[in-house]
Structure formats: structure tokens, C-alpha cells
Amino acid sequence: MLMKQKLGRGMILMLLFLSFTPIVYAAGTGTIALEPTIKSVKAGELFDLAIRVSPNGESLDTVRVNLRFPADLLQVDHFTLGEQFPRISPGVTVDNSAGTISEGGFNIDHLVSTSGIFGTVTFMAVKEGAATIAVGDSSHLIANGDEKLAGTNLASAAITIANAAQTTDALTVLSSTHPNEDAWYSTKDIGFTWNVTDGITIRTFYSAFDQQPNTNPTVAVAANTQTFSKTVDADGVWYFHLKGQKPDGTFTEPVHFKVQIDTVVPNVLAPTLDTDQISTKGSTTLRFGTTDELSGVDHYEVSLNQGSYSVAESPYLLQKLEPNTYLVSVKAVDRAGNAIFGASTLRVYPPELFPGSAQSAAEGADRKLLIITVLVVAAVLAIIMWLKKRLKK
Amino acid sequence: MQRSLIQEPFFNRHAMLLKKLLCLLWNPATLTILTVIVLPLAVRATVTTTSFIIDNENNFGKTHSYNTTTTYTLESALESLTGTNSTTSYNILTGSGFRYFCGDGFIDTGETCDASNLNGATCVSQGFVGGAISCNSTCTALDTSSCTASTTAGGGGGGGGSSGAISTGDVPAAPGVGSTFTSTYYTYQSTDTLYGTMASGATITVNSSSTSVTYPSATTWSAHVTLSEGDNVFRIVAKNSAGSSSTSTVTVHRRYNADVNDDGKINDYDLSKLVRLWNSTDKSADFNADGIVDDYDFSIFVSRWR
Numbered sequence: 195m196l197m198k199q200k201l202g203r204g205m206i207l208m209l210l211f212l213s214f215t216p217i218v219y220a221a222g223t224g225t226i227a228l229e230p231t232i233k234s235v236k237a238g239e240l241f242d243l244a245i246r247v248s249p250n251g252e253s254l255d256t257v258r259v260n261l262r263f264p265a266d267l268l269q270v271d272h273f274t275l276g277e278q279f280p281r282i283s284p285g286v287t288v289d290n291s292a293g294t295i296s297e298g299g300f301n302i303d304h305l306v307s308t309s310g311i312f313g314t315v316t317f318m319a320v321k322e323g324a325a326t327i328a329v330g331d332s333s334h335l336i337a338n339g340d341e342k343l344a345g346t347n348l349a350s351a352a353i354t355i356a357n358a359a360q361t362t363d364a365l366t367v368l369s370s371t372h373p374n375e376d377a378w379y380s381t382k383d384i385g386f387t388w389n390v391t392d393g394i395t396i397r398t399f400y401s402a403f404d405q406q407p408n409t410n411p412t413v414a415v416a417a418n419t420q421t422f423s424k425t426v427d428a429d430g431v432w433y434f435h436l437k438g439q440k441p442d443g444t445f446t447e448p449v450h451f452k453v454q455i456d457t458v459v460p461n462v463l464a465p466t467l468d469t470d471q472i473s474t475k476g477s478t479t480l481r482f483g484t485t486d487e488l489s490g491v492d493h494y495e496v497s498l499n500q501g502s503y504s505v506a507e508s509p510y511l512l513q514k515l516e517p518n519t520y521l522v523s524v525k526a527v528d529r530a531g532n533a534i535f536g537a538s539t540l541r542v543y544p545p546e547l548f549p550g551s552a553q554s555a556a557e558g559a560d561r562k563l564l565i566i567t568v569l570v571v572a573a574v575l576a577i578i579m580w581l582k583k584r585l586k587k
Numbered sequence: 588m589q590r591s592l593i594q595e596p597f598f599n600r601h602a603m604l605l606k607k608l609l610c611l612l613w614n615p616a617t618l619t620i621l622t623v624i625v626l627p628l629a630v631r632a633t634v635t636t637t638s639f640i641i642d643n644e645n646n647f648g649k650t651h652s653y654n655t656t657t658t659y660t661l662e663s664a665l666e667s668l669t670g671t672n673s674t675t676s677y678n679i680l681t682g683s684g685f686r687y688f689c690g691d692g693f694i695d696t697g698e699t700c701d702a703s704n705l706n707g708a709t710c711v712s713q714g715f716v717g718g719a720i721s722c723n724s725t726c727t728a729l730d731t732s733s734c735t736a737s738t739t740a741g742g743g744g745g746g747g748g749s750s751g752a753i754s755t756g757d758v759p760a761a762p763g764v765g766s767t768f769t770s771t772y773y774t775y776q777s778t779d780t781l782y783g784t785m786a787s788g789a790t791i792t793v794n795s796s797s798t799s800v801t802y803p804s805a806t807t808w809s810a811h812v813t814l815s816e817g818d819n820v821f822r823i824v825a826k827n828s829a830g831s832s833s834t835s836t837v838t839v840h841r842r843y844n845a846d847v848n849d850d851g852k853i854n855d856y857d858l859s860k861l862v863r864l865w866n867s868t869d870k871s872a873d874f875n876a877d878g879i880v881d882d883y884d885f886s887i888f889v890s891r892w893r
Contacts, residue, residue, distance in 0.1 A: 256859040
């Protein structure tokens with residue numbers, strides 16, 4: 195009897211436990227992996243971490259990958275979208291203070307059923323230490339609105355960051371065309387120059403130009419040449435790598451100069467108004483948004499009737515406008531300065547002409563008449579009282 | 588001691604009256620009356636051969652004018668208008684003279700439709716089975732020449748309305764509501780057009796208003812309505828000339844725009860649905876109701892992301 199009671203209690207406790215266990219949906223078989231899973235880098239170095247999406251039998255259309263990393267050891271430099279999901283989703287964020295990055299993508303051309311690289315995160319190793327980059331549990335692999343991410347065994351990568359040897363920079367690379375390594379540019383013609391630190395002699399320079407952050411340059415350049423120019427054939431993040439060989443045969447530390455190029459305007463911009471007809475006393479909200487696959491949307495600007503553009507954020511309240519028909523234009527500008535335009539029209543009426551306001555206009559007129567009548571009656575009463583008072587005197 | 592005017596000498600009486608009249612005029616109440624009523628009447632429109640003042644009370648915007656002998660400039664809210672005047676007529680030199688025009692996309696006074704703005708009308712709402720409806724070149728009427736196979740009862744298969752004529756003593760049949768408006772019907776748009784059938788001779792009000800109600804035929808009605816997000820309940824009343832009435836009710840659900848799966852959130856799951864419906868005509872992802880799911884809908888989706 196006692197045994198049965200104990201078993202019963204046990205069952206209840208088990209049920210209670212199960213009912214409070216967080217529900218983790220494992221609706222599918224898709225997985226997210228990080229490549230490489232183990233990596234050693236030096237402080238100050240850039241390195242790539244690829245995000246691999248494996249559908250494992252699912253037919254995916256949309257992906258969202260959230261990563262966590264120790265912000266004191268690592269910083270996200272940039273994210274490059276792969277070809278598996280070539281369109282970028284809204285809501286992508288990088289927070290180098292909190293140590294999070296959220297990237298999303300989708301594919302409108304075909305369903306994704308084979309393993310591939312969703313994107314590559316390029317990190318900067320900040321200082322010596324051991325860092326773990328982990329896939330967050332709010333990541334998604336989605337097929338037609340249904341979750342297809344398998345289980346809770348989410349991937350991570352272990353990064354060991356060693357102290358960089360204290361060396362004197364022998365070479366300094368500059369670019370007059372693309373001077374800021376963190377900025378995006380819309381010109382594909384790039385020029386570099388470099389200087390050798392005083393007191394150091396270089397016998398031969400070796401250079402490389404590619405899309406890898408840490409390539410060891412091997413193409414020899416004449417020692418009397420200290421310029422390099424290139425016209426890139428594709429947008430993206432490019433690197434110029436340079437090292438020098440000293441007379442004693444030893445090499446300087448390679449220098450890697452980053453150039454970011456985006457010549458494509460953001461995607462279609464279709465601003466909408468919550469209502470396109472208002473009275474001068476009313477207001478409406480303008481909503482706008484788009485995406486940009488490479489550099490990302492930097493900001494939006496709004497203009498009324500082809501006037502000057504001013505920076506604005508969505509949602510944007512339009513109010514206190516004079517009667518008119520307005521062309522409300524919105525410009526989305528990416529980080530390289532490429533812009534796309536969209537527009538919507540707004541009609542602003544005087545209150546008495548606002549469509550459907552005939553009744554209210556009539557009511558307004560009635561109210562006006564009532565006020566005037568009350569004023570007149572009050573005035574007449576005041577006069578009568580005043581006269582009565584005077585007559586009494 | 589009480590004083591009486593009758594007891595005053597004649598001269599004194601008139602002097603007193605004059606004094607009282609002056610006091611009356613100088614009284615604040617009198618001045619108020621003069622300011623509120625008399626002055627505005629005094630400055631109302633006058634037109635002479637060489638000068639005029641345009642009364643802007645019923646005009647669009649704050650139209651005002653000034654003129655020099657025979658030329659004038661009108662400055663209005665939408666466009667300025669210049670011209671010459673001769674006695675009582677004028678010739679426009681520049682400016683169309685219209686504050687709104689056919690083709691601007693807005694349905695203004697005297698317009699039934701304007702360009703692609705059909706005030707929500709469809710072939711079905713106009714009593715046809717299908718086809719393409721458009722606006723005529725003067726914006727005064729819908730062009731239904733490309734609509735197909737008009738139904739006999741009209742209204743696209745309304746739900747129970749009678750198309751028969753009624754006498755004034757009869758209670759009219761409950762107005763029929765278009766078959767589109769089922770319990771699963773929804774829209775993303777802020778306006779919609781209700782339509783249906785009715786007994787011949789009846790008049791229709793929608794939520795007690797007849798402002799937006801039109802009658803494509805003697806036995807059909809249609810009404811352009813504004814929608815709030817969520818369920819919008821419309822009470823459609825058919826009334827005959829004797830005042831007898833009957834009522835139908837229709838509920839139109841307006842979804843939050845871009846919420847493809849209608850769960851109150853705009854997130855990756857909605858995006859996934861949108862992606863699957865790309866290049867389709869499915870209205871659940873056709874946020875701008877242009878008949879195709881494409882980048883324009885994606886832009887609207889992005890603007891609603893939350």
C-alpha cells in the first residue's frame with residue numbers, strides 16, 4: 195500500500211517535472227555547424243568562421259543564425275552572405291558590446307536541400323585568451339513557416355588567441371582611393387602605396403590580392419616599386435597583402451589591408467502610408483524598409499514634393515501639413531552610398547473637404563451657429579441688464 | 588429716489604437718450620456683436636470690373652488673390668494660377684485652374700474613380716461574374732466593358748437578398764452580402780468595398796451611414812468602407828420608402844500587414860511563408876494587393892518587421 199502511494203507520488207512528481215521542463219521543439223532534422231570548430235589565432239588577427247547549414251532531408255527556404263561570443267576577446271569585423279541563401283533577411287544585427295550577432299537569409303529561387311555555407315563571419319581577435327563561439331538556441335531553419343532545426347545540440351567553435359609577438363611594423367600600406375578599411379566604397383578601381391620604416395632595408399616585396407584576410411603573399415614585386423593598383427571584378431571584401439624580404443633573407447610580418455566594395459543599390463523600396471488621405475488636422479504614418487545584401491542599409495531619407503531629403507526612421511509620422519497632394523519620397527542609402535528610391539502619394543484636405551466629412555462639416559457649421567447664437571443672446575441679455583441698471587439709477 | 592424719463596424736460600430727455608446710445612455702442616457686448624457678426628458680413632466677396640476679392644470660404648486651401656487692373660494672380664494651395672480678367676470673366680494664361688485633376692489617383696468631388704483607384708470596385712462588386720474593371724478617361728464612371736457575364740440578380744451572388752420590387756408597405760428582404768465575405772475572409776488593406784444584393788427600391792445604409800453607398804443596379808449595392816485592424820463588423824440595413832427595414836451583418840477581418848501566418852508577430856516564420864509564395868498571386872503575402880508576391884511586398888514586410 196505504502197509502495198503504491200510512493201509510486202503514485204513519484205508519478206505525480208514526474209508529471210509535474212515534465213510539465214515544467216522547457217519545451218524545445220525538435221521539429222526537423224536540419225543542423226547548423228561552425229567551421230572550423232577549433233582554431234588558433236594571434237591577437238590582432240582577422241579570421242573567418244563559416245556557418246554551415248545542412249538540411250539533412252529538409253527543404254529549407256529561410257535561415258536565422260544567432261551566435262554568442264566573448265566580447266572582450268573577439269569582435270565581429272563583418273559578415274559575408276554565402277550562396278546557399280543569397281538574400282539577406284531583415285533584423286540582422288551585430289552587437290560587439292554584448293557579444294552577439296544575428297544573421298538571416300532566404301532563397302526565393304529554389305528550396306535548399308543540400309549542405310552549404312550560409313555565410314562567413316570575420317572576427318578580429320582582440321587579446322590573448324580562450325574564446326567559445328556558440329550557436330544560440332534562437333536560431334532557426336525554416337521550411338514554409340515550420341521549424342526544421344534539429345534538437346538542442348547546437349554547435350560551437352573553440353578559438354585560442356595567442357599574444358602577438360611585439361614586432362616593429364616594417365611596412366605601412368595606404369590607399370588613396372579606399373583609405374578607410376572599415377568604410378564601404380562604390381568604386382572598383384583601387385590603388386595602394388606603401389612605405390618602409392626608416393632603418394629597414396627591403397630586398398624584395400611580395401604581394402597578394404584576394405578575399406582571404408590572412409593570405410601569405412608570394413608574388414614578387416620589384417624592390418623599387420611601391421605602388422599597386424587593381425580593378426576588382428566583383429563587389430565584396432578584398433585584401434591587399436604585402437610583406438618584404440630583408441637582405442638577410444628574413445621576412446617582415448605580412449601587412450593585410452582591407453577594402454570593402456559595394457556598387458549595388460539596396461533592394462526595392464516600397465514605402466506605404468497607413469492612410470493616404472488625411473485632413474489638415476489629421477496625421478498618417480509612413481512606413482518604409484528594405485535590405486542590402488552586402489554593406490547593409492545605412493540610413494533612410496524622406497522628402498516631400500521633391501524638396502530636400504532629410505534623414506528619417508520608420509515609422510515616420512506625417513502631420514500638420516497644408517492642404518496639398520504630396521509625393522512622399524523615401525531614399526534608402528547603403529553604407530557605400532548607393533541609393534534606391536520609393537514613393538507614395540498623400541492627399542491632405544482642409545477639414546471641411548475631407549472625404550466623408552460632409553456630416554462632420556455640417557455638424558461643425560451647426561456648432562458655429564450655436565456658438566454665435568449663444569454669444570448674441572448673452573450680449574443681448576447683458577445689454578438689457580445694463581439698461582435696467584442704468585434706468586434704476 | 589426713482590427717476591423717470593417722462594418727468595425730464597424735452598431737451599434733457601434727448602440728450603440723455605443720445606448719451607445712452609453712445610454708451611450702448613461703446614459697451615463691450617455691443618462691440619462683440621459687431622466683431623462677430625457685422626464685420627465678416629461687410630467684407631464678403633465683391634466683384635467689380637477692375638477689382639475683386641475671392642471669397643475662399645468654400646474653396647480648397649487658403650485661396651486668396653490680388654489684382655492689378657486687368658491681370659491677376661491666384662495663389663492656391665496646390666498650384667498658382669495667373670491670367671487676365673475682363674469685366675466679369677477671365678482667361679487663364681497659366682495653370683490648369685483645377686486643384687485636383689483626373690488621373691492624380693485620388694477620387695475627388697465629381698469623380699467616381701481615378702486612374703487605378705477604383706474606390707475598391709471590382710467587376711464582382713458591380714454585379715458581374717469576373718473580368719477587369721477600369722476607370723474611364725474622365726474619371727466619371729467605371730468602365731465595365733471588360734467585365735464578364737453579368738449575373739441576373741447582381742452583386743456577385745449575395746447571401747439572400749431579394750431582387751424583386753417591393754411595395755412601400757412591405758418589409759424589404761434582408762440585404763444580400765457578396766459571397767466573398769465569408770467567415771475566413773480577410774484583407775491587409777485599410778479600406779474595402781462591401782457589396783451585395785437588395786430588393787429593388789430599397790436604400791442601403793452601412794453602419795447607419797449612406798455616404799459611401801452606391802447602387803450599380805436597381806438590385807445591387809456597394810459601399811466603400813474603412814477598416815481598423817482586427818474584426819470590423821458592418822450592419823447593413825435595407826430600408827424601403829415607408830421606413831420598413833431589415834438588416835444583415837458582415838464581419839471583415841483586417842490583418843496586421845505582413846503578418847502572413849496571422850500570429851500577431853512579424854518574424855522569420857512569416858518570411859518563410861512569404862518566400863514560398865514568391866511570384867504567386869496568393870493574397871496572404873500580397874501585402875500591397877497588386878496581384879503578385881514580389882520585392883515590393885518584401886519591402887513592406889521589412890518595414891513591418893518587429
